Amino acid sequence: MSLNYSKRMNNIKASEIRELLKLTQKPEIISFAGGLPAPELFPVEEMKKISVEVLDEQGTKALQYGPTEGYEPLRVEITKRMEKVGVKADPNDILVISGSQQGLDFSGKIFLNEGDIVLCESPSYLGAINAFKAYEPKFIEVPTDEHGMIMEDLEEILKNNDRVRIIYVIPDFQNPSGRTWSEDRRKRIVELANEYNVVIIEDNPYGELRFEGEFLPAVKHYDTEGRVVFLGTFSKIFCPGLRLGWVCADSEALNKYILVKQGADLQASTISQMQVAKFLEEYDIEAHIEKLRTVYRKRRDLMIGTMKEEFPEGVKFTNPEGGLFTWVVLPEHINARVLAEKALANNVAFVPGGSFFPNGGNENTFRLNYSNMDEEKIVIGIKRLAKAIKEMM
Known part of the structure; x- marks a missing residue:
């Protein structure tokens, strides 16, 4: 067949x-x-206890459909995680998704037409490359050094290509290189995105796993025009099997993600969201x-x-x-x-x-x-x- x-x-x-x-x-x-x-x-033991509590206290709600945007107590907790990376956010700025990988796929669906250009670090995360490829873009790799994407090269590429739609970056402990962007480059990429009318997809699975050195705010911290879409996840700081991540974006962009989420799977798992929210309430995630x-x-x-x-x-x-x-x-x-x-x-x-x-x-x-x-x-x-x-x- x-x-x-x-x-x-x-x-x-x-x-x-x-x-x-x-x-x-x-x-x-x-x-x-x-x-x-x-x-x-x-x-594991804490989650056993949490799971029983969630089912005892809110069993019928935990097993029911929920709003596409996500369980509100969890969205409130996510705003606290955003504060940890230097971003002030409201629960209405948050969409809970099924792992930040889903956010990459949604980003391609929302921003890319066939033949559009994605700019990414060289090298870049394989999962993002595969997610974007479905939407038939072209990729231009921006050279990097130990401080991240080289801004002079990025500016030259933006000057000479009018179909750039996404700049995809992992500024903290990048996958696969492990490198971290300097503060100057975090500021400069936002300036260039503003100038050339391009969205930045900031993928931040690892930002809270700093062992040494100076904390640096997320690129989203420097966002002045709502051009940075931040993707976060509980996979690396909690439990990847729960498949919970989030999008933090200004209302216009976030509404697009909500519409796409509705068409993809309606919502992230209700019970998983309640379990994580309950854990964050009862235990010390820090x-x-x-x-x-x-x-x-x-x-x-x-x-x-x-x-x-x-x-x-x-x-x-x-x-x-x-x-x-x-x-x-x-x-x-x-x-x-x-x-x-x-x-x-x-x-x-x-x-x-x-x-x-x-x-x-x-x-x-x-x-x-x-x-x-x-x-x-x-x-x-x-x-x-x-x-x-x-x-x-």
Whole structure:
């Protein structure tokens, strides 16, 4: 049987990360592949108690449809999270969505026509690239350095391209590079967006996972004309399986997201929203986040330290101030996809870097996650990986 599929399906490919995660379900695999939080830090016992309380107190409401915008007590709590990243917001500025990945898909649906241009960091988040590709845009990668997207290059691209519709950025502990934008660049990108009438999609899953260095406000903090759409999530600071994130935007843009949400799935899970709101009411989320920071800082230090000891000369990697990832650059003649096959044969997994570049190339790069594996596995896995690199060099 041959069905007639839409043309856009030609642009939708399986996520390399999700496919790799299938392989890494085997217990013998040491996986640095996914952006997975540490499962041992999930508040399982607390959520058991919370779930019973929600069903006892509001069982019929928890199991019923709710408003598209989201459960209001949770939206109030989300405004407090926005304050943590330097953004003053009202509950009416918030739409609860089914993970911030849904917000990326909605952004493409709202802002992109075929042939429009998306500007993104080089490299950029694979999940965003895949979400936008469905809407058939062109991608222009803006060069980056250790302080984020280079504003002079961004300005030159904006001057010479009149179909730019989205500038997609992850300013804090970027996925995949782990880099963080300077304050000057956060201010400047808003100025350029105002000048060239472009929307900024600010993806901020990791902003609260800072281990060291100075806190920097979100790009949305500097928004003067309602051009910044902020995507947040509970996945990295709480529990990813609940699939809860949010959009924070000015009313005109937010109304578009609400309309698209209605057409997609009507609303995010009512019971999940109530569970999170109840947890935030009864427990100290800040203490929970601090526990995450402490564990992830230790694992980052261990991974970076082991890489310094074991990786051969000529291999470079970032040392992020927070988040979940470090980014590795190999000598140009080494293909990270071939390396990934050799590493998997030795029960170590990572994500080759080429997929993080929408226009291809850069096959000598890869991403490592340090949040998910315990300390012993980090050391064993990096040593195995170093051995494979040395063999290829």
